Amino acid sequence: MFEAFIVLCALTTGATPASDGPGNACRSALLPGHRASSEAACMAFLGGPLPDWTRQPAIRPSIPFCSDQIPRPLSVSEVAPGVFVHEGKVEEVSPDNAGDIANLGFVIGDTSVAVIDAGSSRQIAEVLYAAIRTVTEKPISHLVLTHMHPDHVMGAAVFREAGATIVGAATLPRALADRAETYNENTRRDMGDRAFLGTTIVMPDRLVEGGMQIDLGRRRLVLQTWPTAHTTNDLTVLDADTxxxxxxxxxxxxxxxxxxxxxxxxxxxxxxxxxxDARRVVPGHGRPLLPFPDALEPEKRYLDTLARDTRAAIAAGSPLSAATKGIAAGERENWRLFDLYNPRNATTAYTELEWE
Known part of the structure; x- marks a missing residue:
């Protein structure tokens, strides 16, 4: 099969589309929606306008072309019939991992496919799209975004171009709009220009308030939003069949x-x-398949400890700057990236609980 591509270069580096390679800020970006069995048929689909993001001021694009040299797909595992999951690295975003830090997935029904989360960048979403196409040619009808954070939403444009309706919590658009500039700046800085090329934030097409169901053809996904918890816009997806x-x-x-x-x-x-009514769960980060509800207990223990220690520090009159050093310290050995995230959590918890 042939797919459409365009070489992108970051204008700030002086590179040109002819110099695509690992040593410069250029890369070949996949353009979904032009897939065909021959190069000629693929090229025939390219007559329409290119996506708006190809005209960003910081990008120099090449002329689009078609090729059967598809990028290496993101690794996925079939964790239940028709349910596929990619396990992201338990790391911070960096040029080395190109933002591959979140668990992503897709579910295949009789008539279409739903994708759950889109990754940190367009590049990650492109190779997730490639992974889907190694498994099925069914249309991608939906992309569900579980919440606002960049490692879950920044690749969404790829699936809109592939024909998907983007679905998110009713509170997601405001949260994304408020943070878009910061998310773009920080993600570009952390992963580097080359991996970030072509990435743009897009808003959901369909909003969920409470619950919604998606029919993929004899396959029912149950979406549910939640009160403010991890974020203000958390949403879960349950495959009713499995x-x-x-x-x-x-x-x-x-x-x-x-x-x-x-x-x-x-x-x-x-x-x-x-x-x-779930039997197994895919977390946003970590091992991609865990028993449910048992998998909730370690996190609940950590959050209980965070709350208990924070209340104790407030009751003792400890100032925030001193309290964050000891809050939940007993959990350090149980979690990766603890010294990066726990102080932030302690600060947020202290600010919330001091007003109880």
Whole structure:
């Protein structure tokens, strides 16, 4: 099969589209929606306008072309019939990992495919798209975004171009709009110009408030939004056929949880999640398949400890600067990236709980 591509270069480096390679800020970007069995048929699809992001001021694009040299697909595992998951690295975004730090997935029905989360960049989403195409030629009808954080949403444009409706919580657009400039700047800085090329934030097409179901053809996905917890816009996806739950970052495994919403709310949501008719769960970070609801317990223990220690520091009159050094310190050996995330969590928890 042939796909359409365009070589992109960052104008700030002086590189040109003819010099695509690992040593400069150029890369070949995949353009979904032009897939065909021959180069001629693929090229025939390229007559229409290119996506708006190819005209960004900081990008120099080549003339589009078609090739059967598809990029190496993102690695995925079939964790249940028709349910595929990619395991992201438990790391911070860097040029070495190109932003591949979140668990991503897709579910295949009789008539179409739904993708759950889009990764940190266009580049990650392109190779997730390539992975889907190694498994099925069915149309990609939906992309579900579990929450606002860059490692889950920044590749969304790829799936819109592939024909998907982007779905998110009703509170997601405002959260993305408020943070778009910061997310773009920080992600570009952390992964480098080359990996970031072509990345642009897009808003969801369809909003969920409470619950919604998606029919993929004899395959039903149950979407549910939650009160403020990890963020203000958390959403879970349950495959009713297999009992597989995509929890997004409401659940962390091995990776220190990241509090960007409400500690009290998160603890309450974890209790409420136990009532879901799920048998196994895919966390937003960590091992890609865990038993449910048992997998919630380590995170609940950490958050309980965070709350208990924070309340004790407040009751003792400890100032925030001193309190963050000791809050939840007993959990350090249980989590990766602890010294990066726990001080932030302690600060957020202290700010919330001092007003109880």
């Amino acid at each position: 009992g597989m739950l995509f929890a997004g970052d409401l659940l962390f495994d091995r990776h220190t949880p990241s509090l960007d919403g409400s500690l009290i709310g998160w603890l309450a949501v974890l209790d409420d999640m136990k009532t879901l």
